[in-house]
Amino acid sequence: xxxxxxxxxxxxxxxxxxxxxxxxxxxxxxxxxxxxxxxxxxxxxxxxxxxxxxxxxxxxxxxxxxxxxxxxxxxxxxxxxxxxxxxxxxxxxxxxxxxxxxxxxxxxxxxxxxxxxxxxxxxxxxxxxxxxxxxxxxxxxxxxxxxxxxxxxxxxxxxxxxxxxxxxxxxxxxxxxxxxxxxxxxxxxxxxxxxxxxxxxxxxxxxxxxxxxxxxxxxxxxxxxxxxxxxxxxxxxxxxxxxxxxxxxxxxxxxxxxxxxxxxx
Numbered sequence: 001x002x003x004x005x006x007x008x009x010x011x012x013x014x015x016x017x018x019x020x021x022x023x024x025x026x027x028x029x030x031x032x033x034x035x036x037x038x039x040x041x042x043x044x045x046x047x048x049x050x051x052x053x054x055x056x057x058x059x060x061x062x063x064x065x066x067x068x069x070x071x072x073x074x075x076x077x078x079x080x081x082x083x084x085x086x087x088x089x090x091x092x093x094x095x096x097x098x099x100x101x102x103x104x105x106x107x108x109x110x111x112x113x114x115x116x117x118x119x120x121x122x123x124x125x126x127x128x129x130x131x132x133x134x135x136x137x138x139x140x141x142x143x144x145x146x147x148x149x150x151x152x153x154x155x156x157x158x159x160x161x162x163x164x165x166x167x168x169x170x171x172x173x174x175x176x177x178x179x180x181x182x183x184x185x186x187x188x189x190x191x192x193x194x195x196x197x198x199x200x201x202x203x204x205x206x207x208x209x210x211x212x213x214x215x216x217x218x219x220x221x222x223x224x225x226x227x228x229x230x231x232x233x234x235x236x237x238x239x240x241x242x243x244x245x246x247x248x249x250x251x252x253x254x255x256x257x258x259x260x261x262x263x264x265x
Contacts, residue, residue, distance in 0.1 A: 040118030061141025
């Protein structure tokens with residue numbers, strides 16, 4: 001529940017800042033935002049039922065972590081493990097065609113704001129939900145960690161998810177943001193992950209840290225902001241809540257309409 005409140009608060013904060021300092025001119029609460037929020041609420045129901053059920057029964061802790069005595073070290077290890085694993089999953093979501101079929105739901109909108117992280121396919125959501133369960137319930141025994149460590153490690157990712165998707169204009173050439181961009185994700189860096197030209201500039205997969213993209217040579221950031229966001233026409237999906245989960249492409253809809261018209265002649 002604390003995570004949901006943090007996520008909601010961060011989204012409201014960056015929706016407001018995005019309205020005050022927008023990168024692209026767009027409605028504050030457009031159709032894309034409604035789809036994102038409703039999808040997020042549906043995924044939240046899955047989280048508090050199915051995901052919570054699995055998490056409560058996955059308490060194995062194969063690797064003893066008591067050697068990490070200081071809470072600061074516990075937080076560092078938990079955060080780095082979580083962020084690197086998310087980078088790897090995100091990379092696979094773009095580079096493995098089968099996984100891209102689901103992940104493209106997240107990229108389907110041609111507009112982006114702090115709620116855009118909520119837009120995802122059910123399969124994508126299950127993969128993301130599995131990461132902390134596998135890392136901290138199956139692989140690592142984190143029972144010796146300070147009580148605040150795991151909520152903080154997870155909370156950092158929640159905060160950056162809202163921040164990086166915000167429709168917020170920042171001056172990437174200013175000393176502050178230039179330095180920030182060397183280490184941490186931001187709306188400019190992540191906008192190049194959502195560029196409509198993703199088939200050419202496919203990268204910027206990091207969730208909180210940008211160092212993974214530089215380390216693994218997937219940094220595709222440019223000085224300007226992308227001209228357009230979204231996905232290519234062959235992958236374009238119908239912009240509705242249920243059709244997005246069913247992955248109905250606009251191309252298939254047009255083909256069915258053309259076939260029906262031809263049959264009626």
